[in-house]
Structure formats: structure tokens, C-alpha cells
Amino acid sequence: MLHTSLYHVHKELGAKMISFGDWEMPRDYSTGTASEVKSCRTGSGLFDVSHMGEFRVCGSEALDLVQQLTTNDASRLTPGKAQYSLLLNEEGGVKDDVIVYCDSVDDFLIVVNAGCKDKDWDWFNLHAKAFRVRLTDESSATSLVAIQGPDAVSIVESMADASVKSLKRFHFSTTMVAGVPCTVSRTGYTGEDGFELFCCWEDALTIWYRLIEKGAVPCGLAARDVLRQEAAYPLYGHELNEHESPLGLGLGWAIKSSKVDFIGRDDLVKRSQDGLRERLVGLIPTIPNAIPREGHLDFADGRDEPIGRVTSGTLSPTIGSGIALARIGAGFAEPGLELSIAIRGRVVTAIVRDLPFYRGLDEASKK
Amino acid sequence: MPETSEQLYFTNSHEWLKVSGEFAFVGITQHAQEELGDVAFVQLPEPGRVLQSGETFGEIESIKAVSELYAPVKGEVIEANEKLLTAPELVNNDPLGEGWLIKIRVLSLDGLDQLLSGSEYDSLVKEL
Numbered sequence: 001m002l003h004t005s006l007y008h009v010h011k012e013l014g015a016k017m018i019s020f021g022d023w024e025m026p027r028d029y030s031t032g033t034a035s036e037v038k039s040c041r042t043g044s045g046l047f048d049v050s051h052m053g054e055f056r057v058c059g060s061e062a063l064d065l066v067q068q069l070t071t072n073d074a075s076r077l078t079p080g081k082a083q084y085s086l087l088l089n090e091e092g093g094v095k096d097d098v099i100v101y102c103d104s105v106d107d108f109l110i111v112v113n114a115g116c117k118d119k120d121w122d123w124f125n126l127h128a129k130a131f132r133v134r135l136t137d138e139s140s141a142t143s144l145v146a147i148q149g150p151d152a153v154s155i156v157e158s159m160a161d162a163s164v165k166s167l168k169r170f171h172f173s174t175t176m177v178a179g180v181p182c183t184v185s186r187t188g189y190t191g192e193d194g195f196e197l198f199c200c201w202e203d204a205l206t207i208w209y210r211l212i213e214k215g216a217v218p219c220g221l222a223a224r225d226v227l228r229q230e231a232a233y234p235l236y237g238h239e240l241n242e243h244e245s246p247l248g249l250g251l252g253w254a255i256k257s258s259k260v261d262f263i264g265r266d267d268l269v270k271r272s273q274d275g276l277r278e279r280l281v282g283l284i285p286t287i288p289n290a291i292p293r294e295g296h297l298d299f300a301d302g303r304d305e306p307i308g309r310v311t312s313g314t315l316s317p318t319i320g321s322g323i324a325l326a327r328i329g330a331g332f333a334e335p336g337l338e339l340s341i342a343i344r345g346r347v348v349t350a351i352v353r354d355l356p357f358y359r360g361l362d363e364a365s366k367k
Numbered sequence: 368m369p370e371t372s373e374q375l376y377f378t379n380s381h382e383w384l385k386v387s388g389e390f391a392f393v394g395i396t397q398h399a400q401e402e403l404g405d406v407a408f409v410q411l412p413e414p415g416r417v418l419q420s421g422e423t424f425g426e427i428e429s430i431k432a433v434s435e436l437y438a439p440v441k442g443e444v445i446e447a448n449e450k451l452l453t454a455p456e457l458v459n460n461d462p463l464g465e466g467w468l469i470k471i472r473v474l475s476l477d478g479l480d481q482l483l484s485g486s487e488y489d490s491l492v493k494e495l
Contacts, residue, residue, distance in 0.1 A: 016401060032405040032459065033430045222404060222431050289408040291428055315407040315430050344426075344433070 004050035005143050005204045013218055020221060021115040023051040028220035034317040037226050039217035040190055041318055041360070044149035046216040047224055049196070050204060053117035054142045055110045055124055059133035062106045069127060069263060070100060071246070073256040077102035082170045082185060084254045086246055087112075087120065092267025093242040096120050097234065099187060101172060109138070113236045127263075143204035147216050148194035148227075150360075155214045156184065156195050164195070169361070178210035189224065191231025191360045226314050229323060232282065232356035238294060238312045239280060239325060247271050248279040248330065250355060278308065279333035282357055283324040283341065283350040290348045291315050292324035292341050298350075299340040300332055307332050310341065316357060323357050324350070376439060376479065377488035383463060384439040384482065386473065393439060394467040395427065395458065398492045403429040406458040411447035411469055418442055420478045424469065427458065440478055442471030 001024040010017065015026035026048065028036060039045050057065055066074045072085035081102055087095040096116040101109040112120045121137055128135050147156060157165045162175040164184045172185035183198040197207060212218065219227075225235070234240050234249055246255065247268060257268050271277075283292060292313035297306035308328030316323040324341070332339065337352040376384040381399035385392045400406065408428040418424050418438035425436040447469050450457060458466035483491060 016404065027431070028404055032456075034405050226430060289428075291407060291433075293433070315428075317430075 002051070004048055005201050006048045006050065006145075006208055009205060009208060010048065010218075015218075015220060018221070020051065023114055025051060026218070026220040028222045029218050033220070033222040033226060034315075036217060036219040036223035037317045040149045040192060040219055040223065040227055041358075042150065044147055044151040044155055044194070044211075044216045045190065045192075045219040045223065045227075046208065046211050047146040047148070047219050048144075048204070048208070049146055049224075050143040050201075051114040052144055053112040053114060053120065053137070053139040054144075054198070055112065055121065056136040056138050057108045057110060057124070057128075057133055058106060058136070059131070060106055061131040062108055062133050065124075065128055065131040065133050066100060066108050066110070067260050067262060069124065070098065071255040071262060071264070071268075072100070073259040074100055074102070074108070075259065077108075079104050080171055080173060082172055082187060084170075086240075086251065086254060087123065088246070088262070088264025088268075089242055090263060092245050092264045092271070094236070094240040094244070094246050095123060095242060096236055097240055101183075101185070111144075116236060141201050143199050143201050144196060145199070145204055145207055145211070146188055146190075146194065146196045147211055148188045148190040148192040150192065151215065152192065152194035155211065155216060156197070158214065159210055160184065178207050180206050182207070189231075189233055190227040191233070191356065191358050192227075193361060225312075226316060229312050229314050229325060230316050230318050230356065230358035231360070232280075232325060234280075234325075235312060239327075244327075245271055248276045248327075250280055276330045278327045279330050280311070280325055280327055280355065281333050281335075282353045282355045283310070283313075283326050283339065284319070284353060284357075285322045285324075285341065285343075286338075286349045286351060288321060290341075290343055290346070291322040292326075292343060292348075292350065296324075296344075297342050298326055298328050298332075299342065299347075301338070307339070318358050325355070328352075375485060376482035377485065377491075378437065378439050378482060379491065380437045382437060382439055385467075386479075389473055390445065391440070391442065391471050391473050392467045393424075393436075393469050393471060395436070395462055396488070396492075397462050398495075399434070400459050400462045400466070403427065403432055403434060403459075405430045406455040409448075409451045409455050409458065409468065411451070412444045414444050414446055416444045417474065418444065418471065420475070427468075436468065438471075439482055440471075440473055441475040442473045444469055445472055446470040
């Protein structure tokens with residue numbers, strides 16, 4: 001198993017460690033998932049996400065390669081700005097979702113999912129041959145710690161040499177935090193304001209302990225999964241996969257079909273012309289303690305054939321009920337519509353609702 | 368029943384059985400609650416139902432996972448722990464005490480000898 005530089009810290013903190021792909025990561029700490037979710041929603045949650053991959057793309061044609069491999073328009077980036085984007089395969093399925101950071105006009109950092117890192121690395125190398133670029137896998141030298149929640153900004157501000165509180169969403173800067181050189185990025189995966197801090201592999205310990213001293217509460221992968229579902233952020237392997245189009249998932253803001261050609265564009269254009277077949281919606285069961293899970297099927301009134309399926313589901317401590325993200329036939333994606341979900345042999349009524357379930361961040365700042 | 372006559376057994380599927388005279392309590396182990404994480408919901412049988420040894424008698428659901436519950440011996444359900452309806456976290460906080468699941472009248476001790484003692488169960492968990 002692979003371990004982040006904070007592995008021993010997690011164990012010291014009493015974390016329940018689980019396998020996550022090739023990595024052994026904290027599922028939750030001693031107070032449990034629900035309490036961690038609450039800490040992040042009301043104070044600040046601290047996450048070790050060092051398992052994520054970081055690729056650097058440098059060179060005179062770096063932008064061209066990034067443009068070819070991603071759906072968002074990287075030409076709009078200026079140094080210090082980042083954007084959410086998707087890697088598509090030739091058929092228009094999703095290889096991964098990533099964040100592209102622009103360090104300079106010819107220097108980009110791509111943050112990829114841990115579980116997709118190896119195939120993404122091959123994909124980048126395959127396509128890099130046609131461009132004047134140099135690729136570097138910086139994953140094993142880079143730690144990534146996220147601090148998220150209403151108190152996150154003031155905590156990091158109090159530890160940073162240069163002010164970071166006025167950084168806009170999806171902007172980043174470099175400064176010392178807790179005496180450690182960091183890239184401080186106003187990004188996250190929880191629906192809360194906050195930062196993601198990139199630093200050298202071994203420096204994460206210093207930052208981690210200082211953030212805890214300032215009141216940040218360690219949160220495991222289970223809390224991270226609940227938080228992202230409440231905020232309706234997609235997760236590769238659940239909402240996103242190689243076999244399905246990203247259209248209809250509410251990610252149109254990250255798909256710029258009118259930019260220069262990119263891999264997967266043809267399928268996007270064709271599907272847009274044909275009209276959306278599926279949409280991602282939220283479902284809330286009408287009875288308490290019914291927790292929809294991935295793979296459970298959705299049925300409409302009087303229909304025996306499923307009209308969709310749950311892609312992620314959990315108990316939401318913030319909402320106080322089960323919640324689910326589901327891909328359903330576009331004709332059924334009407335808020336208020338009642339559907340049935342088959343939950344392990346039990347049929348439960350659920351109500352379709354708009355996403356996200358939880359809106360902590362101002363959506364206008366998402367750009 | 369006097370405390371001294373209580374006997375504690377464990378199953379391979381991580382339930383415990385505390386026998387006291389003709390009655391017994393059933394719950395899940397410390398290891399099982401750690402594996403589950405935050406318990407969100409416990410589904411338990413109605414009193415009066417007769418459970419065969421090894422029969423599924425309910426479900427325990429955490430934020431991350433669902434697990435079935437198995438009867439360690441044959442018995443009639445006398446009581447389900449109603450506190451768990453509103454406070455499922457008792458299973459995490461005190462799995463061998465306040466977080467018990469059902470009380471049964473033991474109808475047969477068949478299979479009791481196949482259950483594990485505390486030390487046998489501990490070594491099972493260590494191997495996992």
C-alpha cells in the first residue's frame with residue numbers, strides 16, 4: 001500500500017485506515033464521520049489529499065497540449081488562476097476530472113485523481129509526443145492538504161506570510177504558511193470556502209499540526225465523500241466514467257465546445273445536437289433512515305423498467321436524511337417529481353430536487 | 368439473572384451473545400462497529416419472531432456501509448432495543464452495553480459450541 005507523508009499522524013490520531021485504490025487513507029477519526037462533516041460545515045475541516053496526482057506540463061506548446069486534452073478553455077487562464085476541467089476519451093467518455101493551474105503561460109500544473117493517475121500519465125505522454133512540452137510527474141514530491149469551512153480562510157490567513165484572504169475562488173498564490181513554502185489555492189471539494197495547500201512532501205506535517213493547533217478538525221475520506229455529495233460535486237468512478245458522457249451532469253460551465261478542437265469534442269457536439277438523454281438530479285427519500293446507495297435503480301410511476309440509477313448516495317448529516325445523486329432520463333428530471341428507488345428489496349419513494357443539496361458557497365463565484 | 372452466570376460468546380460474523388439463564392442479549396462487537404463507522408440506522412425484528420440459528424434478523428447501516436445481522440442461536444425475540452431508533456450511535460459508543468440490539472428467549476443451545484470465546488474472537492480479529 002502507498003502512504004502519504006501524514007500516514008503516521010493519522011494513525012496517532014486514531015484514524016480508521018482503509019484502502020483507497022493503491023493508498024491506505026484515513027476513513028474517519030475517533031469522533032466519526034457525522035461529527036467531522038459538522039466540523040467542516042460549522043468550523044473548519046482538515047483533509048489529507050496528498051494521494052492526488054500532480055503533473056507539470058512545461059514548454060512553448062504546453063497550452064496547446066492542455067487545450068487538446070481538456071474540455072475547459074485553458075487559454076482563459078492567466079498566471080495565478082486555476083480551472084476545473086475534464087479529460088475525455090476519443091468516444092466522449094470521461095477519463096478523469098482535473099484542476100488545471102496556470103503558473104505561467106508555458107507552465108501548467110494538472111491535479112488528477114489518485115485512482116486515475118497512472119492511466120492519465122500514459123494519456124498525457126501519448127499525446128505529448130506531438131507537442132513541444134516537457135511532462136513531469138510531481139506527485140511523489142507533493143503533499144496536498146485541504147482546509148475547508150467557515151473558519152478556514154481566517155486560520156490560513158493567520159499563518160501565512162503574505163495575505164491570502166482576498167484570493168478569489170479558483171485563484172492561487174505562493175507564500176509561506178507556518179514557515180513552509182506553499183501554493184495556496186482557493187479551491188476545494190466540500191461546498192465550503194477554504195484553501196488547498198500544496199507543499200513539499202515532508203512539509204505537510206508542519207502545516208497539519210499547526211492547522212490543528214488553530215482549531216481545524218481532521219476529516220477522513222468518508223466525511224469528504226458526504227460533503228462532496230451534499231455539494232453535488234461529481235466523483236470519478238461514480239458520476240463520471242469512461243463509458244458515459246459528461247453532458248447533463250451540470251458541468252456545462254467546464255465544457256467549452258467552441259474553443260479549439262479537443263479530444264472528445266465530436267461526441268459532445270453530436271449529443272448536444274441530439275438533445276440530452278439523461279440528467280443528474282438529487283433525490284431525497286420521503287421516509288427517514290432510508291439511505292440510497294450507488295447502483296440502486298430509479299423507477300417512475302407505473303414503470304417496470306428503470307429510468308435511471310443512483311450514482312452516489314449517503315446519509316447527509318447536514319440535511320438530516322438520506323440523499324442521492326442519480327442519473328435519470330431527462331424527461332423525469334423535474335424537481336418535485338416522485339420516483340421510487342429500489343433499496344435492497346425495499347421500494348422507497350423519493351423526490352427529485354435540484355442540485356446541490358447544500359449551497360454554502362456563492363454559486364456565482366464558481367467561475 | 369445474577370451477573371455471575373452470564374456467559375459471553377462471539378460469532379464469526381462479529382455478533383456477540385450474552386447468555387443469562389433462559390434469556391440472551393445480542394449485539395455487534397467493538398471490531399464490527401469500528402469497521403462500520405458511524406451507525407446511521409438499525410433495522411430490528413418485532414418481538415415474538417422466532418429466529419433460527421444463523422438467520423438474518425436485521426440490518427445495520429452506517430454512513431458508508433450496510434451489514435446484515437445474524438442470530439447466533441435459535442431464539443424468540445423478546446425485545447428490540449428501542450433506544451437505537453433515536454440514538455443509533457449507541458452501537459458505536461457502547462457496542463457491548465447500551466448498544467445491544469435484541470433480547471431473545473433462547474430456544475435451543477444447538478450451535479453454541481461453535482461460537483467463539485472472547486480470546487478466540489480476539490485472535491480472529493487480529494488475523495483480519
